[in-house]
Amino acid sequence: MKPNVVLYKKIPADQLARLRQAFNLTEFDSITPDNHRAVLAALAQADGLIGASHPIGAQLLDAAPQLRAISTISVGYDQFSVPDLTRRGIVLMHTPGVLTETTADTIFTLILTSARRAIELAEWVKQGKWRRSIGEEYYGTDVNGKTIGILGMGRIGYAVAKRAFLGFGMPVIYYNDVANPQAETLLNARRRSLDQVLAEADFVCVVLPLLPETEKLIDYAQLAKMKSSAILINGSRGKIVNETDLIRALQEGVIRAAGLDVFEQEPLPVNSPLLTLPNVVALPHIGSATHETRHAMVVCAVDNLIAALAGDVTTNCVNPTALARH
Numbered sequence: 001m002k003p004n005v006v007l008y009k010k011i012p013a014d015q016l017a018r019l020r021q022a023f024n025l026t027e028f029d030s031i032t033p034d035n036h037r038a039v040l041a042a043l044a045q046a047d048g049l050i051g052a053s054h055p056i057g058a059q060l061l062d063a064a065p066q067l068r069a070i071s072t073i074s075v076g077y078d079q080f081s082v083p084d085l086t087r088r089g090i091v092l093m094h095t096p097g098v099l100t101e102t103t104a105d106t107i108f109t110l111i112l113t114s115a116r117r118a119i120e121l122a123e124w125v126k127q128g129k130w131r132r133s134i135g136e137e138y139y140g141t142d143v144n145g146k147t148i149g150i151l152g153m154g155r156i157g158y159a160v161a162k163r164a165f166l167g168f169g170m171p172v173i174y175y176n177d178v179a180n181p182q183a184e185t186l187l188n189a190r191r192r193s194l195d196q197v198l199a200e201a202d203f204v205c206v207v208l209p210l211l212p213e214t215e216k217l218i219d220y221a222q223l224a225k226m227k228s229s230a231i232l233i234n235g236s237r238g239k240i241v242n243e244t245d246l247i248r249a250l251q252e253g254v255i256r257a258a259g260l261d262v263f264e265q266e267p268l269p270v271n272s273p274l275l276t277l278p279n280v281v282a283l284p285h286i287g288s289a290t291h292e293t294r295h296a297m298v299v300c301a302v303d304n305l306i307a308a309l310a311g312d313v314t315t316n317c318v319n320p321t322a323l324a325r326h
């Protein structure tokens with residue numbers, strides 16, 4: 001008897017075929033107000049759930065009395081309450097590793113475009129305003145040789161540090177709950193307090209997970225500890241930064257600029273002041289969004305769900321102790 005599985009994200013055809021072959025599959029491209037009742041009905045018999053980009057809270061979980069495994073097509077799992085899933089005996093699988101390098105590339109894209117004002121000036125050229133050799137008013141700031149401060153030295157933080165140190169000759173300092181010996185040995189990274197990173201870095205890169213202890217970690221007081229010439233980069237979760245405080249700091253010149261791939265509310269509201277500030281590069285959460293990496297993430301998530309429903313949670317499981325409650 002094949003397990004019943006609910007899919008709630010549009011995925012590549014080859015991986016959809018794998019799910020259809022392995023499970024009795026009910027398919028949704030996303031969870032919306034229009035299909036919410038149908039999703040609840042499908043969850044009533046679901047053993048497994050796979051998807052991303054939608055919070056899976058108590059209302060959905062209460063509708064799924066036999067749910068044993070969730071496979072998120074993401075490395076982040078802040079759209080779930082892990083303690084609640086564990087209490088319910090539901091294992092949560094995620095996709096670490098497969099998106100590390102692509103996400104680090106995105107973060108470096110933000111570093112380079114915000115430092116050199118590339119988006120702003122590309123638009124300026126397109127508007128036909130380039131009429132003579134540019135002057136100082138259009139200068140950016142160097143990246144090579146500047147100090148990068150990384151908040152969160154996990155897989156993605158390490159990949160950012162690798163690019164910075166090996167590719168751009170940037171001294172690396174970092175804030176992390178534990179030391180990263182590999183970064184310190186191979187990249188000469190130095191672990192510092194949060195205040196020290198904020199004070200010393202020319203680029204402050206947020207690559208922390210969104211947890212109760214990191215939510216709103218960066219507020220106006222923290223931003224004010226940064227150099228006025230420094231740039232804030234956020235490639236992890238918008239809610240780690242107090243967005244109202246960030247807007248104020250950017251408007252007041254407390255920091256030079258911001259490069260953002262994530263926001264407190266996504267999609268970013270069209271009336272957000274962030275969209276009016278010339279010293280902001282705003283990307284639509286494209287961290288892992290390449291054809292190659294998003295496909296690899298789905299392959300990993302399908303593998304994870306097949307394994308988890310067969311009782312194997314040895315890799316990529318956030319809460320393996322939940323299995324004991326089956």
Ligand code: 8YV
Binds near residue numbers: 053076288289
């Ligand atoms: C996307 C991410 O949000 O993996 C994550 O945690 O933030 C991004 O890769 C995710 O792939 C869902 O689309």
